[in-house]
Amino acid sequence: MIPRIEAPEHRPIWQQLLSQGIRSSDELLALLEIDPNELEFMPAAGDFPLRVPRGFVKRMARGDSHDPLLLQVLPTAAEAAQSPGYHYDPLGEQRAMPVPGLLHKYRGRALLTVTGACAIHCRYCFRRHFPYSDANPATAHMQETLHYLRQHVDIHEIILSGGDPLALSDARLQSLTEQLAGIPQLQTLRIHTRLPVVLPERVDQGLLQWIGRQSLQVVIVIHCNHPNEIDPSVSSALQRLRSAGATLLNQSVLLHGINDAAAILIRLSESLFAAGVLPYYLHLLDKVQGAAHFAVGQDTARDIHAAMQAALPGYLVPRLVQDIPGQPGKTPL
């Protein structure tokens, strides 16, 4: 029999858009009408190549080499700097895995890296050097993972992370949650994803139906750093997720030159709330090698956070935290 190969046009639209993302600095700069010779920082491709969906690029300003969305994705020469105190695995994650791809660092919660794929490559990502191909429980290690979860009855919440778990197809997500449904003590399914923001087309009927089928409480933690990331297509995707029954939270990373001003983060909280999302965490940058130029000092971070507290109702102020290896949870500043 001739194997049936699925024609690309039968793939969901979001998968087509995912594969059509921009992967070259030259193309990105040309679209934005920025002359590479005018940049103060040289684009450079290292071991973590550029990747960004075209819809996200549409939210960047033309001709502005300091656009806060552009700075999150454009590789620069600064990434090659070796910075003391910065590491390849800043959170010691590769030591905290009882099963490859399963992180059980905090009480009651276990995190699965279900894929290495992301729709966007964020230059500050703490997993930029992570060996995803060796750490994929959804394929090679699922039986061991399920066994571990059955043995640890205190784990009530399973966190899907990555990479970006929503980069998996609906069928892969369905198979994953069917297997997890066999773990009786689980109550909450949490999904850490940047896709509803960077590729809102991902929130289609198939995904919404999958969410609707879950018997666990579904919490979706999106990852949005700047109010310019939220356009009407993103707001509408977030509203759909909420209507499907998910609780929506946001985490941001405090990034020098991108969102390190109270006015920006106040606007972000307000825009998130308007879209049905509550702020959860504001993270200090994890000290990953290649991202030192994004670091914001602790004192500045505290000042920004205090200014947010002074201007916003308590429920719109994210917790300012740092991920310190060996701690039983995120550490408040």
Ligand SMILES: *Cc1c(COP(=O)(O)O)cnc(C)c1O
């Ligand atoms: C951040 C994190 C969690 C979740 O922590 P919360 O404080 O519940 O958001 C769980 N496991 C790992 C390994 C983490 O890094």
Ligand code: SF4
């Ligand atoms: S989407 Fe998340 S995991 Fe992927 S590069 Fe960005 S921060 Fe890292």
